[in-house]
Amino acid sequence: MTQSDIDRQWWKEAVVYQIYPRSFNDTDGSGVGDIQGIIERVEYLDDLGVDVVWLNPIYESPGADNGYDISSYRSIDDQFGTMADWEELLAKLHERDIKLIMDLVVNHTSDEHIWFEESRKSTDNEYRDYYIWREGRQVDREGGPHGPSGEAPPNNWESFFGGPAWSYDEQTGEWYLHIFDSKQPDLNWENTEVREEIYDMMEWWLEKGIDGFRMDVINLLSKPDGLPDSEDEDALVVGADHFMNGPRIHDYLSEMHEEVIEPYDAMTVGEMANVDAEQARAYSADGMSMAFTFDHLRLDFGPNGRWSHGTFELPELKRAMSYWQEGLGDEGWNAVFLGNHDEPRILSRFGNDGVYRAESAKLLATLLTTLQGTPYIFQGDELGMTNYPFESLDEVRDVDTLKNVRIAREEGRFADETEMLDVVRRRSRDNARTPMQWSDEEYAGFTDGEPWIPVNPNYEKVNVEAERENRDSVWNYYRRLVDLHHESDLLVYGDYDLYLPEHGELWVYTRTLGDEQALVALNVSDTSTTFEPPDVVAGSDAELLAANYTVDADAVETTDLQPWEARVYKLN
Known part of the structure; x- marks a missing residue:
């Protein structure tokens, strides 16, 4: 490629900073981070030099999955603040030329969303077809969930959070699909009214001035006709071979791009498990700016998948990352990331969080900012934050961890509690969700109250104040690399x-x-x-x-x- 061949886009040249609001900065003493807390730290983001903030969900939600169960797409949850607070945040970011992308969660809603509450009232309710309802199956088998008449779920699909992907609803005597928690029913994207509702909501946020969307599990939207049983023993979870990259997914995303995204020059990044480079290029053709892919995040899965521990060698990691560097070099674009709110801390997973904490944190920063693609920094990684040393499940808040550990225990997959806790320490999403470490004050300067989740005990040494005062710190190294990335077409393109x-x-x-x-x-x-x-x-x-x-x-x-x-x- 030469300078004249460059297809310049603002989002290709950006560095993105991900904020998990409930763990970023609390200003009201509730123990939960809030929007005013982000506003208070906008200058910090500007000093780090980032161009885009990706904000995890702050919409109205019962909080079964920390905001990924949305009950109202156009309302701000009270625990985070008000719409006026959010508008102030957007203005403060834009004043500093920092763009804002919001999480788009439209594979499912909360079961407390008005659409689902109406949907479950009766089989002929006008919202019934907004979700995926089916009658159970009469099968002769032992164990597993059954309805009151002995019927089993409509198919054998499983939830990412463990157990069947179906829940029985006593009021109407049918089952509804939920690829995630039972409080997160899947929307029926076959229904044109559902798609119109979603597109109208997206345009509403774009009109308010946001700069794009991170699209949660976006390649799960399309389910095949008949919802057949899965027979793929190697699927990520049972059924994934059917509900990932489904038959009409490209129709939906092309339609979304044409009707909503294209007029706004908006950035879109799709969270897409189980895609290869050819499929990712097809999603780019649908208008997707870039995709999060997960090959490198499965290298340490053990014999029982995600909830067991395995090991890998560096050549495997190089192959996984290089595959995407080479596969999207001329078509599409990479989202370069090593972790986020759903993964363990990158330093504990890919580096050395002991003797060489600072050195390996800086090496990982070098990798993130010198590969081809848009770098993503998850809050706290710029400090060298590490996994939390969980001593019991009492310290865990994550529904995904708790449910999967319960099922693994029932199935006898842990030799003892020591093995269970070792897996939790390595795997739990809560590793990334402990409070941001601002200072060596109580609760790491995150809150004046009791934090919703424990603070990592290493906050007295690993915190923003200490890092910014040290010229050779991890934070200052990140800042210099962000500047270098901005200055160099070579490192971008x-x-x-x-x-x-x-x-x-x-x-x-x-x-x-x-x-x-x-x-x-x-x-x-x-x-x-x-x-x-x-x-x-x-x-x-x-x-x-x-x-x-x-x-x-x-x-x-x-x-x-x-x-x-x-x-x-x-x-x-």
Whole structure:
């Protein structure tokens, strides 16, 4: 690619910062973060240099899944503030040229949404077809959920949160589909009225001035006719082979783009499990700006999937990430991320959260900002926040964790409580949801009240105040890398080429744009490792753009890279 070939888009050149509102900053002492808390920290975001804030749901919700169960799409939940607060936040961000994208959760609603409350009143209610209702099946089997007459769920699909994807409703004697929690019934996207309601709501938010949407589980919208049983033993969950990337998903998303997104120059990022590069390119053709894909986040799944622990080697991670770098190089665009509100802390998962906490946090920051694509920083990763050391399930708030642990216990998948807690410490979404660590004051300066979830005990050392005062801190390194990303078309648009793909410690790649080239060398290990520059760059004159250790020379030459050392060179 050359400079003249660049397809410039503002969202390609942006750095995104994800805010999980209930854990970001609390100003009223409720123990839950709020919108005024974000407003209070807008200057912090500006100082970090980010261009876009992705805000997790702040809509009205009963909170069964921390806001991903929405009961009113056009209302702000009281625990976060008011619509006037939200409008003030939008204005404050825009004053600093920071854009705002909102979470779009339209695979399902809350069971307390007026549509569902009406839908379950009777089988002929005008809202009945807004959701997916079916009669049960008369089958001869033991165990599992059954209706009062002995019928089983309509098919064998399972929920991501464990157990069947169906719940029986006594009032009407039928079952409703929920791919997630029973309080999150799936919408029926076959119904044109549902789609019109959703599009009208999206346009309403865009007219209020937002800059786009992060689209929650967006490739689950289309379910196949007849809702057949799954026979794929390798599916992520039973049924995923049918409800992921369903038969009419491209029709729906193309329609959405044409009717809503296109007139606004809005950014869209789709959360899409189980897609390959060819499918992702097809979603780009539907108008999707970029997609979150999850190959790299499944490498540490164990023999029983997500709720068991496995291990992986660096070459596997390089293959998973490089597949997308190469697969979307000319068509589509990458969302570059290592974690978010649904995943463990990136430092504990991919780095070393002990002896080399700062070094490995900086290396991961280097990776995020030098791969091709739009980098996403989840709140606290810029400090080097780590997983929480859970001592019991009493400290866990996440419905996903609690339900899956209960089912795993019932099925005897944990040898003992020690193994169970080890998996929770590694896997629970709550690892990413502990309060933002602002200072070494009580509750990490997050709240004056009792926080809704425990604060990580390392807050006395790992916090914003300490990080900003230290010139060599993780935070300051992130800030410098964000600046570097903004200054360099090469690091945004340049082609990615991987070297030493099977090396067990080194991750080495170049970025090339016309006659410009950069080299990134990462030692992803706890030991010093000899780095020999690839032939294509050996002996080049070079300019050192970034390094997480003190490096004297600009020359790219054979050397020992120290544990978790990262270097970025501009080659001349």
